[in-house]
Amino acid sequence: IETQIRESAVGQAKEIISRRVDDLGLREAAVSTREEDVIVEVPGQDEAAFKEIRDIIGQTARLEFKLLDDETDFFGPLRMSADKTSLPEVIGFQQETTSVGQDAEGDLRRKTITYAVINKREQETAKEALERFKSWTSTLTPPPDREFGFELTRDTDPVTQKSSETGWRTYLLKSRAEITGDMIRDAMAQPDQNPNSLGGWYVALRFTDAGGAIFERITGANIKRRFAIILDGRVESAPVIQNRIAGGSASITLGASDPETQLTDARKLELVL
DSSP states (O other), rough: HHHHHHHHHHHHHHHHHHHHHHTTTTTTEEEETTEEEEEEEEETOOHHHHHHHHHHHHHHEEEEEEOOOTTTHHHHHHHEEEEEESTTTTTTEEEEEEEEEETTTEEEEEEEEEEEEEEEOOTTTTHHHHHHHHHHHTTSOOTTEEEEEEEEEEEEOOTTTTTEEEEEEEEEEEEOEEEEGGGGGEEEEEEOOTTTTSSOOEEEEHHHHHEEEEEEHHHSSSTTEEEEEEEEEEEEEEEESSSSSOTTTTEEEOOOSSSHHHHHHHHHHHOOO
């Protein structure tokens, strides 16, 4: 158990540091582990530049859970009125249908909403694409007490199963964080024992006593609505709340992808949480 906890903590630290190194655009940097140390190698940097890098990657990670506002189709009117000449390069709109709660009889309500997307340019880093995306969204005014969330998009090669970063998409979030990282006790990727899951995976989550009480209240009031998991300002996942969750424990399923992809996503989400 001690070994498992140690390996999990080191893996968690490496994942966060790797993300921050990538954000800095340090293409030649290497991040590795040695026992309980995380080693960051940055070639060609002077001491002052390295100190700045060290300060950035040494910050405490910020984890938040925020409800989505899927009732408001903010980007819908923009999609209808915009033409390609009026939008910045490689920014576009897509639509998705998602659940937005239950009606008075308890039946599922669904709505088709629009979200904005940006594709990476060739030789552009994900951070550079996100900065261009945020520069454009900063010219827009979301509704009161709302903000834009951004999630990295990927394409998976069906043959090699390797994923590559393609760009970013938006979510319309409620500004207030309902749950924060200090309310989470533990998270672990687990195989789904349901015989119909065909080898699927999910993430088991345990809250502190205070966090569990808040989570029970939030999930009870927002059944069939999406709840975004955000690390360092990026949306990592936006699962749908299936029912009121009491007892300080929860499970996050990974959708209908193949088991190997589910395992990869579950382990990534475990590190995030």
